Amino acid sequence: MELSALRRLLQNIADTDDQELSCTECLERVPQYVDLEVAGQDDDRTMFPLQRHLRQCSVCREEYEALRDLVLDTDRRPPDSD
Amino acid sequence: MKARANPEWLAALKAEGALQTAALSDLRVYLLRASRYALSRSRNAPRLATTDLDQLAEDCAQDALSSVLEHLEEFRGESRFTTWAYAFAINAALAAARRERWGRVSFDRLLEQPDLVARLGGASVAPATPQRRALQGEMLSALRDAIETQLTPRQRHALTAIVFEGVPLDELARHWRSNRNALYKLLHDARRKLKTHLRTRGFDPQEMLDAFSEDA
Numbered sequence: 001m002e003l004s005a006l007r008r009l010l011q012n013i014a015d016t017d018d019q020e021l022s023c024t025e026c027l028e029r030v031p032q033y034v035d036l037e038v039a040g041q042d043d044d045r046t047m048f049p050l051q052r053h054l055r056q057c058s059v060c061r062e063e064y065e066a067l068r069d070l071v072l073d074t075d076r077r078p079p080d081s082d
Numbered sequence: 083m084k085a086r087a088n089p090e091w092l093a094a095l096k097a098e099g100a101l102q103t104a105a106l107s108d109l110r111v112y113l114l115r116a117s118r119y120a121l122s123r124s125r126n127a128p129r130l131a132t133t134d135l136d137q138l139a140e141d142c143a144q145d146a147l148s149s150v151l152e153h154l155e156e157f158r159g160e161s162r163f164t165t166w167a168y169a170f171a172i173n174a175a176l177a178a179a180r181r182e183r184w185g186r187v188s189f190d191r192l193l194e195q196p197d198l199v200a201r202l203g204g205a206s207v208a209p210a211t212p213q214r215r216a217l218q219g220e221m222l223s224a225l226r227d228a229i230e231t232q233l234t235p236r237q238r239h240a241l242t243a244i245v246f247e248g249v250p251l252d253e254l255a256r257h258w259r260s261n262r263n264a265l266y267k268l269l270h271d272a273r274r275k276l277k278t279h280l281r282t283r284g285f286d287p288q289e290m291l292d293a294f295s296e297d298a
Contacts (some may be wrong), residue, residue: 057251
């Protein structure tokens with residue numbers, strides 16, 4: 001049996017809240033969250049629901065991580081230096 | 083390229099003539115960079131040839147440009163404009179990569195695989211003492227009971243596909259002719275029911291996770 005999948009399922013259940021953001025609500029907030037995170041200001045409690053959704057939703061998480069890493073990369077290297 | 087603050091971007095994109103043309107040109111550069119970046123790191127895109135990836139990146143950047151212009155009035159200035167715009171290209175590219183990876187998978191066959199309950203076999207973490215093994219057995223029994231008594235068939239299929247088969251949520255939604263938000267809500271409801279039922283049986287999900295942890 002896939003133990004890692006069981007652990008994922010249990011982690012998802014444990015981290016469940018009564019109210020959670022939808023994917024649309026999450027993605028609306030991600031650009032702001034990324035800029036805050038890049039600036040080292042991401043410990044705002046208002047972002048906790050977003051962080052929970054990102055832990056639960058691998059699709060949103062993939063999109064968030066790509067955006068975050070791109071912004072970090074772009075800040076070091078502007079687009080027209082490609 | 084010209085560096086612009088948020089108000090400058092908005093003003094230029096809404097303007098006419100050379101000012102708008104220059105802003106659109108610069109925005110295309112940003113969006114193409116974002117779509118290429120997303121595809122280069124997507125675990126769903128490696129099967130594509132380089133030329134196909136380049137074309138896909140161009141297509142996604144063009145789609146993103148249309149979306150940015152369509153949603154321009156919704157930009158609230160809570161982030162940098164470029165970060166907000168990048169998100170359109172990244173989302174388009176990653177969604178395209180997931181479709182490429184999963185578009186030819188037979189979901190019907192995949193969902194015929196043993197589902198959640200069947201897969202919750204005699205799992206245990208080695209080394210396990212007899213007491214720990216017994217506890218794990220009780221926990222698995224409670225989880226199986228929760229799944230069988232609390233979840234709808236659709237919820238069981240969704241959890242099986244996403245948690246055990248690694249199917250992306252948006253791809254399963256597309257297969258079911260649903261949407262991402264509806265499927266997320268379906269799963270959220272399932273998780274809430276499981277959590278509530280486990281607690282009524284005296285099991286805390288975090289403690290269950292700890293019991294199946296290798297360093298417990």
